[in-house]
Amino acid sequence: MLQIYNSLTKKKEVFKSVEEGKVSIYTCGPTVYSSSHVGNFSAFLMADLLVRYLKYKGFEVKWIMNITDVGHLTDDNELSDSGEDKMEAASKKENKTVWEIARHYEDLFMKDLKTLKILPAFKYPRATEHIEEMIDMIKLLDEKGVIYETSDGVYFDISKFKDYGKLSGNSLEALQAGARVEVNEDKKSPFDFALWKKLTGKNEDHIMKWDSPWGTGFPGWHLECSAMSKKYLGETLDFHTGGEDNKFPHHESEIAQSETANGKKFVNYWMHKSHIVLNDEKMSKSLGNFFTVQDVMNKGFSADSIRFTFITAHYRSKLNFNEDQLNESQKTIDKFNDFIQTVLKVNTSDCEDETASIIKSAKQQFEKGMDDDLNMSVALASLFGFMKSIRKNIESGNVSKESKTAVLDFMKELNSIFEVFDFDEKKEKEFSKDEQDVINKLIEKRNKFRAEKNWAEADKIREELIRMGVNIADKK
Numbered sequence: 001m002l003q004i005y006n007s008l009t010k011k012k013e014v015f016k017s018v019e020e021g022k023v024s025i026y027t028c029g030p031t032v033y034s035s036s037h038v039g040n041f042s043a044f045l046m047a048d049l050l051v052r053y054l055k056y057k058g059f060e061v062k063w064i065m066n067i068t069d070v071g072h073l074t075d076d077n078e079l080s081d082s083g084e085d086k087m088e089a090a091s092k093k094e095n096k097t098v099w100e101i102a103r104h105y106e107d108l109f110m111k112d113l114k115t116l117k118i119l120p121a122f123k124y125p126r127a128t129e130h131i132e133e134m135i136d137m138i139k140l141l142d143e144k145g146v147i148y149e150t151s152d153g154v155y156f157d158i159s160k161f162k163d164y165g166k167l168s169g170n171s172l173e174a175l176q177a178g179a180r181v182e183v184n185e186d187k188k189s190p191f192d193f194a195l196w197k198k199l200t201g202k203n204e205d206h207i208m209k210w211d212s213p214w215g216t217g218f219p220g221w222h223l224e225c226s227a228m229s230k231k232y233l234g235e236t237l238d239f240h241t242g243g244e245d246n247k248f249p250h251h252e253s254e255i256a257q258s259e260t261a262n263g264k265k266f267v268n269y270w271m272h273k274s275h276i277v278l279n280d281e282k283m284s285k286s287l288g289n290f291f292t293v294q295d296v297m298n299k300g301f302s303a304d305s306i307r308f309t310f311i312t313a314h315y316r317s318k319l320n321f322n323e324d325q326l327n328e329s330q331k332t333i334d335k336f337n338d339f340i341q342t343v344l345k346v347n348t349s350d351c352e353d354e355t356a357s358i359i360k361s362a363k364q365q366f367e368k369g370m371d372d373d374l375n376m377s378v379a380l381a382s383l384f385g386f387m388k389s390i391r392k393n394i395e396s397g398n399v400s401k402e403s404k405t406a407v408l409d410f411m412k413e414l415n416s417i418f419e420v421f422d423f424d425e426k427k428e429k430e431f432s433k434d435e436q437d438v439i440n441k442l443i444e445k446r447n448k449f450r451a452e453k454n455w456a457e458a459d460k461i462r463e464e465l466i467r468m469g470v471n472i473a474d475k476k
């Protein structure tokens with residue numbers, strides 16, 4: 001049974017879906033005011049891994065990822081509501097309309113999702129196309145008596161939601177004791193968050209605007225996700241995922257809105273992706289270590305190595321993303337693909353072999369790891385053991401036709417999760433006399449290391465040979 005660490009209860013829980021056999025997942029998508037950096041995709045790849053594993057387990061998955069194209073303020077992470085809309089700020093900076101900015105960065109984002117082979121979501125709803133649903137939700141909140149209007153907007157009175165803080169620990173008392181925020185005279189509490197912003201003060205010239213019962217304006221960022229998740233997935237979601245930095249105030253506020261408006265539990269399992277650091281530093285524009293997916297690929301790394309690095313590092317551990325990591329990932333991918341080539345080329349014989357039981361136990365171990373909060377290191381270890389056992393059978397010439405098919409089918413099943421394996425049989429390569437000399441020397445050197453049981457050095461040479469297009473099999 002799948003167990004997932006629930007950020008809300010802070011413990012691993014057995015997963016049970018609201019509707020049998022079906023799973024609903026909502027992921028907070030990007031705010032499309034600039035390029036996403038490669039680290040942002042680690043959160044989307046965590047969701048991709050979850051979606052793929054649930055599908056592997058036979059669930060029918062409905063996945064929604066929103067596009068925030070209005071209302072995300074520059075200081076929204078501090079809960080002060082006095083910043084500028086990120087979209088509007090980018091529009092001024094780049095001298096383009098907000099709409100041009102929104103569509104341009106949305107296109108880039110979609111391209112990167114595809115490059116990293118992230119499964120398509122059921123829908124990518126844009127905030128600007130769901131204003132009606134957001135206004136409806138404010139009306140519902142109004143009926144419950146938890147909102148109030150000021151000269152510059154409509155606010156959620158967090159003192160009316162006693163569970164505020166249950167996700168992040170930032171209850172009203174904790175906030176009052178700690179955080180410093182800019183005082184807005186009109187607000188009952190500086191910690192109340194905006195549901196609707198009116199076109200006054202800093203927002204007087206806001207281009208994206210809509211009519212509402214509270215005057216012309218635009219929605220608050222948190223409201224967008226509550227309204228869109230409800231529209232597409234209903235009142236109680238199985239999973240809600242996002243980056244760790246979305247936890248507060250964004251997700252905390254989503255809970256307050258949705259649970260008050262709908263009178264139901266909002267999310268059964270919250271999953272948050274830990275921060276990614278780049279060469280031990282936080283990725284940020286100001287530090288000058290801001291890389292897009294394309295930037296990393298331009299340095300000669302494959303998209304698959306980025307994908308593999310993010311899905312195989314456990315999502316709750318802090319990943320230090322650097323060139324060594326990417327090189328390691330590429331080596332592991334090559335190892336898998338080298339194994340697949342060996343299996344594709346194997347000469348089968350009429351024999352009884354143990355392949356079926358080797359696959360069965362590898363599959364069990366793999367699922368045991370994945371079922372334990374997507375523990376990839378356990379899952380991967382089972383596959384390395386599996387490849388070793390199958391190679392042994394191949395080397396001793398004991399592989400039947402059925403076994404060969406079964407191994408390839410298992411690898412294909414796994415690839416529905418990893419998506420980095422290559423099943424095209426590669427043609428034999430012709431080498432010149434000089435190249436053959438180099439290859440033979442490397443093989444001799446490798447044999448020497450093997451005789452000395454220096455496996456690390458021997459493996460290095462094997463990798464070098466693979467890069468040259470030479471596949472070595474050690475037979476009796």
Ligand SMILES: [Zn+2]
Nearest residue numbers: 028029225250
């Ligand atoms: Zn969100």
